[in-house]
Amino acid sequence: MSPPSSPLRCLITAGPTREHLDPVRFLSNGSSGKMGYALAAAAAARGWQVDLVSGPVALPVPAKVNVTRVISAADMLAACTGLFPHCDMFIAVAAVADYRPRFSSAQKGRKQAGPMTLELEPTVDILKTLAAARQPGQVIVGFAAETTEVETHARRKLVEKQLDWIAANDVSRPELGMNADDNAVLLLGRRGERVAIGPAPKIVVAQRMLELIAPA
Numbered sequence: 001m002s003p004p005s006s007p008l009r010c011l012i013t014a015g016p017t018r019e020h021l022d023p024v025r026f027l028s029n030g031s032s033g034k035m036g037y038a039l040a041a042a043a044a045a046r047g048w049q050v051d052l053v054s055g056p057v058a059l060p061v062p063a064k065v066n067v068t069r070v071i072s073a074a075d076m077l078a079a080c081t082g083l084f085p086h087c088d089m090f091i092a093v094a095a096v097a098d099y100r101p102r103f104s105s106a107q108k109g110r111k112q113a114g115p116m117t118l119e120l121e122p123t124v125d126i127l128k129t130l131a132a133a134r135q136p137g138q139v140i141v142g143f144a145a146e147t148t149e150v151e152t153h154a155r156r157k158l159v160e161k162q163l164d165w166i167a168a169n170d171v172s173r174p175e176l177g178m179n180a181d182d183n184a185v186l187l188l189g190r191r192g193e194r195v196a197i198g199p200a201p202k203i204v205v206a207q208r209m210l211e212l213i214a215p216a
């Protein structure tokens with residue numbers, strides 16, 4: 001963690017992960033990375049030192065942000081594990097794949113006649129793992145992408161993952177969803193804070209979130 005006079009160090013995950021079956025096929029999701037990149041840009045604009053660990057996305061890296069590019073959940077965990085002990089704030093925005101193929105092949109698989117069953121195994125929960133290893137003073141922030149009972153699920157994740165803050169995100173509304181330019185979140189704090197932000201461009205939502213979660 002930074003000494004009191006140096007800039008706040010912020011670690012952010014963004015984008016999807018890809019869990020490869022073979023060199024050309026993977027399991028993933030529709031995350032664009034826009035919300036995580038907006039938070040990285042807003043944090044750098046505040047003068048914070050920003051490490052962004054990004055899954056595969058088609059976005060430019062914001063000015064003054066150090067990016068580490070990763071593919072899978074396991075890569076993302078490895079990159080974050082090295083950076084986490086040095087950060088004052090960790091914001092997990094990435095849409096990490098919850099499962100990966102149990103078996104993957106170095107060669108392209110061939111199609112076969114008839115149906116096919118994929119065997120999957122869980123990936124590591126990066127946010128929960130790092131939150132459990134936190135040092136005193138580190139602020140841990142998650143996102144909850146939900147389509148039903150948004151606040152209930154977000155509150156459960158706030159407690160289960162031992163977070164300071166969680167941004168509940170209703171991804172059932174396409175105009176505010178994972179790939180949209182705008183967002184609306186309900187920011188919940190562990191001390192009972194509850195603040196609705198947006199709908200607004202993701203950069204505006206990011207700036208407002210950082211104002212609220214920045215250590216005093």
Ligand code: CTP
Binds near residue numbers: 093094096097098145
């Ligand atoms: N997260 C993570 N690693 C995972 C899964 C999720 O770091 N393997 C983080 C996300 O970046 C987000 C938070 O955990 O900040 C919640 O992610 P979400 O997908 O909403 O929830 P899950 O924990 O995956 O639970 P579920 O899929 O059952 O809703």
